Amino acid sequence: MQIQLAENYGFCFGVKRAIKIAEDNKNSSTYGPLIHNSKEIARLEDDFQVGLTDSHKVFKAGDKAIVRTHGIQKQELEELKNNNVNVVDATCPYVTKPQEIAQNMSEAGYSVVIFGDEAHPEIKGVKSYATNGALVVTSSKELQDIKLKEKIALIAQTTRKVEDYMEVANYLIPRYKEVRVFNTICNATFENQEAVLNLSKKADVMLVIGGKNSSNTKQLFSISKDNCADSYHIEDEKDLDFSWFKNKKLCGISAGASTPDWIIQNVIDTIESKID
Numbered sequence: 001m002q003i004q005l006a007e008n009y010g011f012c013f014g015v016k017r018a019i020k021i022a023e024d025n026k027n028s029s030t031y032g033p034l035i036h037n038s039k040e041i042a043r044l045e046d047d048f049q050v051g052l053t054d055s056h057k058v059f060k061a062g063d064k065a066i067v068r069t070h071g072i073q074k075q076e077l078e079e080l081k082n083n084n085v086n087v088v089d090a091t092c093p094y095v096t097k098p099q100e101i102a103q104n105m106s107e108a109g110y111s112v113v114i115f116g117d118e119a120h121p122e123i124k125g126v127k128s129y130a131t132n133g134a135l136v137v138t139s140s141k142e143l144q145d146i147k148l149k150e151k152i153a154l155i156a157q158t159t160r161k162v163e164d165y166m167e168v169a170n171y172l173i174p175r176y177k178e179v180r181v182f183n184t185i186c187n188a189t190f191e192n193q194e195a196v197l198n199l200s201k202k203a204d205v206m207l208v209i210g211g212k213n214s215s216n217t218k219q220l221f222s223i224s225k226d227n228c229a230d231s232y233h234i235e236d237e238k239d240l241d242f243s244w245f246k247n248k249k250l251c252g253i254s255a256g257a258s259t260p261d262w263i264i265q266n267v268i269d270t271i272e273s274k275i276d
Ligand code: F3S
Pocket: 012, 013, 014, 015, 069, 092, 093, 094, 095, 158, 186, 187, 188, 189, 216, 257
């Protein structure tokens, strides 16, 4: 069986940047997981003594707090700074951008609509910047019974599919006087999505490697599954089931934006050691 990697996969610019920041700030802690990959977080803890806390309240004056890639809520950031915590910001610049848009458009009197997952840390953060509040939706259906202001600013979670975002924009545009649609979808996600689409069309079996809580890995898996019925979302080589590869000629591999290369390589090595 042949193994082929997607043309683009794995770590994106924002994650590489955040890991470098963490490695450069030994003996500190991140508030919330730096990235959505528990194994890489364990490596940072073991090799660089970068800890993890689930509350910003544990930091005291003089402590070093790394703000994770997905960003945190505005009020929490302000609290850390007011408490003289040494804040090291590893928020991806592609996440800082929608935060700024949410703040500016909210202050300018627009209804801010965010297309994304309300429970995701990125969206909790972006929403907190909309001074006058924001509505978070996952499809246009959720907008049907809601009356918004005449001026709307539409923002997407960085990892959303363009087609789904357009569906929400298409609903709003004919119904409101002014709809400003900001393309806040991250290119890294888009490139990985396009590559998994192309590969899953020709592969007999597809593996999408990434954390089970990683939103962009789930998106890649959903695209893969649409084109290749034998698609599997795995976190690492331990999730492999070798019966998947029986009578298969081409195994395609993609990985989420927070999956390190060493995990991908472990998967490939494990398959190659068991399958001809
Ligand atoms: Fe940033 Fe895009 Fe990665 S938003 S963290 S570069 S997927």
